[in-house]
Amino acid sequence: MTPRAYHHGDLPRAVLDAAAQAVLEVGPSQLSLRDLARRAGVSHAAPAYHFGNKAGLLTTLAAEGFQMLAQHLTEVLERTGSFLEVGVAYVHFAVEHRAHTQVMFRPDLYEASRADVVQARAAATEALTKGIATLPPEVVGPDPRIAALAAWSLVHGFADLWLGGALTEAERGDLTESAQAVARFLFDKGTAR
Amino acid sequence: MTPRAYHHGDLPRAVLDAAAQAVLEVGPSQLSLRDLARRAGVSHAAPAYHFGNKAGLLTTLAAEGFQMLAQHLTEVLERTGSFLEVGVAYVHFAVEHRAHTQVMFRPDLYEASRADVVQARAAATEALTKGIATLPPEVVGPDPRIAALAAWSLVHGFADLWLGGALTEAERGDLTESAQAVARFLFDKGTAR
DNA sequence: ATTCCATCTTGTCATTGACAAGAATGCGCC
DNA sequence: GGCGCATTCTTGTCAATGACAAGATGGAAT
Numbered sequence: 001m002t003p004r005a006y007h008h009g010d011l012p013r014a015v016l017d018a019a020a021q022a023v024l025e026v027g028p029s030q031l032s033l034r035d036l037a038r039r040a041g042v043s044h045a046a047p048a049y050h051f052g053n054k055a056g057l058l059t060t061l062a063a064e065g066f067q068m069l070a071q072h073l074t075e076v077l078e079r080t081g082s083f084l085e086v087g088v089a090y091v092h093f094a095v096e097h098r099a100h101t102q103v104m105f106r107p108d109l110y111e112a113s114r115a116d117v118v119q120a121r122a123a124a125t126e127a128l129t130k131g132i133a134t135l136p137p138e139v140v141g142p143d144p145r146i147a148a149l150a151a152w153s154l155v156h157g158f159a160d161l162w163l164g165g166a167l168t169e170a171e172r173g174d175l176t177e178s179a180q181a182v183a184r185f186l187f188d189k190g191t192a193r
Numbered sequence: 194m195t196p197r198a199y200h201h202g203d204l205p206r207a208v209l210d211a212a213a214q215a216v217l218e219v220g221p222s223q224l225s226l227r228d229l230a231r232r233a234g235v236s237h238a239a240p241a242y243h244f245g246n247k248a249g250l251l252t253t254l255a256a257e258g259f260q261m262l263a264q265h266l267t268e269v270l271e272r273t274g275s276f277l278e279v280g281v282a283y284v285h286f287a288v289e290h291r292a293h294t295q296v297m298f299r300p301d302l303y304e305a306s307r308a309d310v311v312q313a314r315a316a317a318t319e320a321l322t323k324g325i326a327t328l329p330p331e332v333v334g335p336d337p338r339i340a341a342l343a344a345w346s347l348v349h350g351f352a353d354l355w356l357g358g359a360l361t362e363a364e365r366g367d368l369t370e371s372a373q374a375v376a377r378f379l380f381d382k383g384t385a386r
Numbered sequence: 387a388t389t390c391c392a393t394c395t396t397g398t399c400a401t402t403g404a405c406a407a408g409a410a411t412g413c414g415c416c
Numbered sequence: 417g418g419c420g421c422a423t424t425c426t427t428g429t430c431a432a433t434g435a436c437a438a439g440a441t442g443g444a445a446t
Contacts, residue, residue, distance in 0.1 A: 007393060007442070027301030029222050034433060043395045045435085050393090054434070105357050106299070108220030121359065141378065149354075149364060149371065150347065150378040156359075157350020158342070164298050166314065166349075171342060178342065185334065185343040186379060200411060200424060227402065236426045238404085243424090247403065 012050045012060075014040040019061055023099035028109055033057070058103050058110040059117055065100030066120035069093055073127035083131040087155045087183040088176065090128070094159035095175060102163065105156075128152055139187055154186050155179075205243045205253075207233045212254055216292035221302055226250070251296050251303040252310055258293030259313035262286055266320035276324035280348045280376040281369065283321070287352035288368060295356065298349075321345055332380055347379050348372075 008014065018039040022031055033054055034044045051057035069090075076089040094101040103109060104121075111117070129148045132140060140147045158179060161167050172178065201207065211232040215224055226247055227237045244250035262283075269282040287294040296302060304310070322341045325333060333340045351372060354360050365371065 011393080029299070029302050032433065033435095044433090045396080046394055048435070102301075105353065105359060106222070107357055107359075108295075109222050122361075125361075125364075143374070145364070146371070146374045146378060149351070149360075150375045153350035153354060153375055154343065154347045154379075155350070156354055157346035157348070157352075159350075160298065160353055161342075161346060161349055164300055166298060166300075167342075168315075168318075171318075171338070178339070181336070181339045182343045182346055185339060186347075204424080225402065226404095237402090238427080239425055241404070 008040070008042060008046075011040065011042060011046060015047045015050065015057065016061055016064065019057060020099040023102060028058070028099075028102050028106060031058070055110050059112075059114050061100060062104045062107075062110050062112075063114070063116040063120045065097060065104040066117065066124045068097060068100065069104075070120060070123035070127050073124065073131075077127065077131050077134075081134060083135050083151070084180070084183050084187050086128065086131045087151060087187070088179050090155040091159045091162070091175070091179040094163060098163060101159065105160065125152075135187065151186065154182065158182050201233070201235060201239075204233065204235060204239060208240045208243065208250065209254055209257065212250060213292040216295060221251070221292075221295050221299060224251070248303050252305075252307050254293060255297045255300075255303050255305075256307070256309040256313045258290060258297040259310065259317045261290060261293065262297075263313060263316035263320050266317065266324075270320065270324050270327075274327060276328050276344070277373070277376050277380050279321065279324045280344060280380070281372045283348040284352045284355070284368070284372040287356060291356060294352065298353065318345075328380065344379065347375065351375050 015036050018036045019031065022035060022039070031054070033047050036047050036057075037044045040046070047057065048054075051060060072093050073086055073089055077083070077086050080086075128151065129144075132144050132148045132151065135147070162172065162175070208229050211229045212224065215228060215232065224247070226240050229240050229250075230237045233239070240250060241247075244253060265286050266279055266282055270276070270279050273279075321344065322337075325337050325341045325344065328340070355365065355368070
């Protein structure tokens, strides 16, 4: 029985998981590499070996988050064909993967220009933008880029307000219900509300 | 000439200003009390005397930000009477007071439940909500709270994406132009675009 | 079995946040 | 004018942290 066995099965994975958990508990700003090492049962310098430094670890976490988001959005779009559902899925993702999301959109915490993040973020953007094409022209308007930007802003803003605690309890209400209502507000122009 | 004179004219103010500047330079996560002390030309422990600790300082900065935001939105609404203008003003505020905004919506950095923050945030929310009443009923829909939430989500999301660097250069375009176009997307239902 | 290398440990240093204790300042007060 | 005295700031210190250097370990290839 080795309390600190060499060659941990998959230490990078364990550290990332510990990081996500720690973000939930103490927030991304209070994250400590040494605490993650303790959580994973390794020595204090082990995490840095795999990720270089703290920013490197969070960069990997952010890239992972954007990849998961892209996959999630793509899956929902293909399954439902509804862009409204994609918007709701964005919000759901943010709430369900709160730790990842909180890191993803705080680029001062990590190296936002690292190749894997840039690529993963582009994939997520593309998934969101692709959905715009499925909307009727009268909703999209003359410039699809504006529609995409508006859609992204709406769902992202909603998710951020929800996560960030800027909303009071009265303003929050039920998550899915509010998210759908807000999304409808943007995309159900001309239909009865 | 006293390089470190006692009774600095207004050290809390100087530290807050230094903090805003430092946030711009290194981001809110890299903020250091000792660095602020150096910027203000005082000893390393002086800032903590006025704000208790790091979180206390950022709490004050956030409260200040919400107060300024509330005042700004109120002024624009009273001057223009246009809720669309209020939305654009929200975005402009976020860009112009980037440092404050970056702290305001990262509640894990400060004590979000402190009385002054809660009050100032409520004032900003109220200013935003008040504007909803100026909109025609067919735009607001049956539930004004949803309209307010949607409006807030849109402008906040747009500002956050803009500040957070999640947008590529191609997606950004001109700030005011994009902000107006996006805001119109939400509030100019039925009108020609 | 020997070599080799990725993985992890141990040791160390500068920096930081927090706190305690002390010093300087200016104000009220006589 | 001088004396308390609370406020403001300084100095000193400690534990925790991130980063880095150097060494130990153990599996894999040969």
